[in-house]
Amino acid sequence: MAALAMGGALLLGEHLAGIxxxxxxxxxxxxxxxxxxxxxxxxxxxxxxxxRTAARYRDGGVEEVSxxxxxxxxxxxxxxxxxxxxxxxxxMGSALLDESAxxxxxxxxxxxxxxxxLSGSINSGNPFDLKxxxxxxxxxxAGIVRLVREAQKSKAPIARMADRFALAFLPLTLALAxxxxxxxxxxxxxxxxxxVATPCPLILAVPVAIISGVSRCAAKGVLVKGGGALxxxxxxxxxxxxxxxxxxxxxxxxVDLKVPHDANPKEILRLAASVDQGSQHVIxxxxxxxxxxxxxxxxxxxxxREVPGAGVEGQIGGRHIVVGGWDFVxxxxxxxxxxxxxxxxxxxxxxxxxxxxxxxxxxxxxxxADEVRPEAGxxxxxxxxTGTERIVLATGxxxxxxxxxxxxLGVDYVVSEMKPADKIRIVEAExxxxxxxxxxxxxxxxxxxxxxxxxxxxxxxxxxAASSEAADVVILLxxxxxxxxxxAIARRSRQIALxxxxxxMGMSGAAMVVAALGYLTxxxxxxxxxxxxxAVILNALRALGPPIRDRLTKAQIPAKMLSKxxxxxxxxxxxxETINAxxxxxxxxxAAELRRDLEALEHMLSERLLPHEMHDDREIYAxxxxxxxDHDALAGMSxxxxxxxxxxxxxxx
Numbered sequence: 194m195a196a197l198a199m200g201g202a203l204l205l206g207e208h209l210a211g212i213x214x215x216x217x218x219x220x221x222x223x224x225x226x227x228x229x230x231x232x233x234x235x236x237x238x239x240x241x242x243x244x245r246t247a248a249r250y251r252d253g254g255v256e257e258v259s260x261x262x263x264x265x266x267x268x269x270x271x272x273x274x275x276x277x278x279x280x281x282x283x284x285m286g287s288a289l290l291d292e293s294a295x296x297x298x299x300x301x302x303x304x305x306x307x308x309x310x311l312s313g314s315i316n317s318g319n320p321f322d323l324k325x326x327x328x329x330x331x332x333x334x335a336g337i338v339r340l341v342r343e344a345q346k347s348k349a350p351i352a353r354m355a356d357r358f359a360l361a362f363l364p365l366t367l368a369l370a371x372x373x374x375x376x377x378x379x380x381x382x383x384x385x386x387x388x389v390a391t392p393c394p395l396i397l398a399v400p401v402a403i404i405s406g407v408s409r410c411a412a413k414g415v416l417v418k419g420g421g422a423l424x425x426x427x428x429x430x431x432x433x434x435x436x437x438x439x440x441x442x443x444x445x446x447x448v449d450l451k452v453p454h455d456a457n458p459k460e461i462l463r464l465a466a467s468v469d470q471g472s473q474h475v476i477x478x479x480x481x482x483x484x485x486x487x488x489x490x491x492x493x494x495x496x497x498r499e500v501p502g503a504g505v506e507g508q509i510g511g512r513h514i515v516v517g518g519w520d521f522v523x524x525x526x527x528x529x530x531x532x533x534x535x536x537x538x539x540x541x542x543x544x545x546x547x548x549x550x551x552x553x554x555x556x557x558x559x560x561x562a563d564e565v566r567p568e569a570g571x572x573x574x575x576x577x578x579t580g581t582e583r584i585v586l587a588t589g590x591x592x593x594x595x596x597x598x599x600x601x602l603g604v605d606y607v608v609s610e611m612k613p614a615d616k617i618r619i620v621e622a623e624x625x626x627x628x629x630x631x632x633x634x635x636x637x638x639x640x641x642x643x644x645x646x647x648x649x650x651x652x653x654x655x656x657x658a659a660s661s662e663a664a665d666v667v668i669l670l671x672x673x674x675x676x677x678x679x680x681a682i683a684r685r686s687r688q689i690a691l692x693x694x695x696x697x698m699g700m701s702g703a704a705m706v707v708a709a710l711g712y713l714t715x716x717x718x719x720x721x722x723x724x725x726x727x728a729v730i731l732n733a734l735r736a737l738g739p740p741i742r743d744r745l746t747k748a749q750i751p752a753k754m755l756s757k758x759x760x761x762x763x764x765x766x767x768x769x770e771t772i773n774a775x776x777x778x779x780x781x782x783x784a785a786e787l788r789r790d791l792e793a794l795e796h797m798l799s800e801r802l803l804p805h806e807m808h809d810d811r812e813i814y815a816x817x818x819x820x821x822x823d824h825d826a827l828a829g830m831s832x833x834x835x836x837x838x839x840x841x842x843x844x845x846x
Contacts (some may be wrong), residue, residue, distance in 0.1 A: 205380055205384055250268045268325075270320060275315070282307055284307075286321030369390070381714070389713065406683055415667070426679065427688075436588035445476060445479040446562065447483035454774075454778025454779070462489060463489040514550070515551075522548040526553055542597065543594055579677065583605050585623065587607075613642065634649075697725055700728075806838075
């Protein structure tokens, strides 16, 4: 179109118009390139941070090697400011890492010895040693880079439609220009029509808006594999969730424990976790993690014997410790009232129990569960707010466990005891009755359903590689709430793209009619055409940022404060466990023992729990009130804090 317009201007002697068209055309291309680079900045940043070399320990020294030469088991030195070259675990030192390029989380995280480190993270603290657990080309960051390159190559259906429409627009423009020339006898009118007739709102604005949405999702820790996936994400009306690892955390956590009234819960946990250190069983690892979360110092056991899948026994300080399931432990202890009590207590639905015995006597029990993610309920509400009409829970778990989780979340439909092929059939059935379907999962068994769905979303932070490869969207951070954010971004990006198309093509069409009637000269038409291009591109770039109303809304609580609050709550878990232990033991304790336990509990409540609650009231709630029109906001929560303080004072004194 530009070539025809410039050629016509030269033939008709409209040299100024031809010059303006050439300048405007090259300026438009430069503007498009600038817009595309700005829209892709998050994706480009991921590629630019790809490490090329690593410092590897060898023969008592350190050598610089190419990341292609790194092998599993190598020990690397990660210096301050360096990018972690591959996945591994910390073997010496404590790592302070900026994982924003991988997960989108801006707050640095601490990783201790034996904890996993993701490639692509930046070392923000002191140097540390890393033991390689994956080859560089199979690492988390390398997988992300592959997905990014796929995303950059793909084109959204709406963009492909724009290309086809632009081709059809050419003969229509020539027909209108020819008609204007024939009717008026003035070739300048035909030239003016050619100048203002541009499908740039389609050719430029649509891909800019779509890639802006993809880039913004990447900044949130959600990798969308191209514009087509983003557009489909915007049209979804039915969402299928896998349970384990998706709506639940995917790992067992200690949710309750029970010990005799005269025993120390922390000491029982410490001994059990110390013996379990040598086991590779997932529950054993969860028990050890629970002890370390509570700051307990574990010791190395001796004379360790493990029966795979049943339990472990060993010696610590001359005492014989047995840890495992009921059948394994019960056969090695004497009969007692506490054993009978535990036999009933451990039969809680949805939990896994671990018992511990010391020197032939039952010493306690622990309950573990794969809990529903704390953000799951909020995510489902946000999905419904953004237009999702139906939410289905599809899982391979037993029907009673699935129904329990479904009732907690409030989903529309639940199907249980499913095999991978069954999930595909559910996807097809939902699509046939309700349109585009999104499947969200994390495991290898979810990969077929992710591929079969209109849009598959993989929890890639801890999920299987197969699910990430089969999915159209990968959530890099282990947070389900990023899914709702991605859908909101996708719908806004598509809406902005369509706005640019309708407004831009409407303005171009109106300008063509005005030019055909002789009210626009070629020079005026060239300037007007460029103004339309600039307007639609700038409008498309709005997809790169949040809505104006979100920018005007102040954050209620800073992210750093929220993270600190979450950490403090985890550290208070042992306070709740102590309350339960004292309550359970009060029936069997003597007056002196109960007084001793209550005094210890009083100290714990006064020195740890109450200061935390009062800090919440003074800092967190005050921050929310300052940014709220309601100065009585959270008054009920403040009243609860006051009541807690009163009860501690009255009960303990």
